Amino acid sequence: MSKVQTEKTRAAAISIISNSALTGLKLAVGMMMNSVSVLAEAVHSALDLVAALVAYFSVRESGKPADDLHRYGHGKIESLSGMIEALLIFGAAAYIIVEAGGKIAGGNLEIEDLGLGTAVMGGSAVVNYIVSNYLYKVAGKTDSMALEADALHLRTDVYTSAGVLIGLIAIKFSGIKILDPIVAIAVALLIIKAAYDLTGNAVQNILDAKLPDHEENLIRAVLQENSSSIVEFHNLRTRKSGHVRYIDFHMVVARNSSLEESHRMSHVVVEQLKQRLPNSQILVHAEPCRDQCAECEVTCRNTEVSRN
Numbered sequence: 001m002s003k004v005q006t007e008k009t010r011a012a013a014i015s016i017i018s019n020s021a022l023t024g025l026k027l028a029v030g031m032m033m034n035s036v037s038v039l040a041e042a043v044h045s046a047l048d049l050v051a052a053l054v055a056y057f058s059v060r061e062s063g064k065p066a067d068d069l070h071r072y073g074h075g076k077i078e079s080l081s082g083m084i085e086a087l088l089i090f091g092a093a094a095y096i097i098v099e100a101g102g103k104i105a106g107g108n109l110e111i112e113d114l115g116l117g118t119a120v121m122g123g124s125a126v127v128n129y130i131v132s133n134y135l136y137k138v139a140g141k142t143d144s145m146a147l148e149a150d151a152l153h154l155r156t157d158v159y160t161s162a163g164v165l166i167g168l169i170a171i172k173f174s175g176i177k178i179l180d181p182i183v184a185i186a187v188a189l190l191i192i193k194a195a196y197d198l199t200g201n202a203v204q205n206i207l208d209a210k211l212p213d214h215e216e217n218l219i220r221a222v223l224q225e226n227s228s229s230i231v232e233f234h235n236l237r238t239r240k241s242g243h244v245r246y247i248d249f250h251m252v253v254a255r256n257s258s259l260e261e262s263h264r265m266s267h268v269v270v271e272q273l274k275q276r277l278p279n280s281q282i283l284v285h286a287e288p289c290r291d292q293c294a295e296c297e298v299t300c301r302n303t304e305v306s307r308n
Helices: 003-033 036-062 076-106 114-142 145-174 179-206 213-225 259-276 294-307
Strands: 232-241 244-253 280-288
Touching: 003 036, 003 114, 003 145, 036 076, 036 114, 036 145, 036 179, 076 145, 076 179, 114 145, 145 179, 213 232, 213 244, 213 259, 244 259, 259 280
Parallel strands: 244 280
Antiparallel strands: 232 244
């Protein structure tokens, strides 16, 4: 297993451990308190645990090398895992809203042991903030969508735990117990927003959307920096699978450039692009200029100078 894969797998495993502990703790305390908002947070953490398990599986599988069946590797598994996680989150949010609505309709608003609930929510927010920061750092370093999705779940959990904490404190000092299911519904709405954002990102990758504008502009900038040896370029196409970028384009060279010179120039451009955009697979189609134009003459002179 590569160093990148080892780091990604370790991060996913840490997320599984923290979510397992928090899910059990919130579930036990929520049942003791008869608090739908704390139970909603337990469901949220349970979904975070499932997301962490999916992330762990996907980062392990996505790192496998290309084979006869998957010629472009297994990177799409990370995008698929993001879709699965989003669907699970939507389901959890619906469950929370139904439970909170039932509690409001039934008038069962009694809550016990608010002090214990506030302690658990505060501790949960702190733990998830630390773990989500770590996951975001590893996701950024390894360009892992699965870990980014997992980090997003935990960061949402930070906000929702803080919201429940504030709600419990408000109930303690105001005595307005209906705040408990209202806060639970607010938690569910935040969860839905996170799931919606995650779905959009996953769908774009599955449908082979192009790389972000700033990355495509960087590709163009590298090619323009080599304009002394390249007549022009066209048919730029980009996409992403997992953490790997796929880039291909046509590079026009002077008509009298040798095959060896065209290959050398392609290699120079590819290496420069890989330095700017790591984890890239780049295909360059070199083709001669159709006419003996002024650009060709300039390029040929520059090529002769570089050879000498």
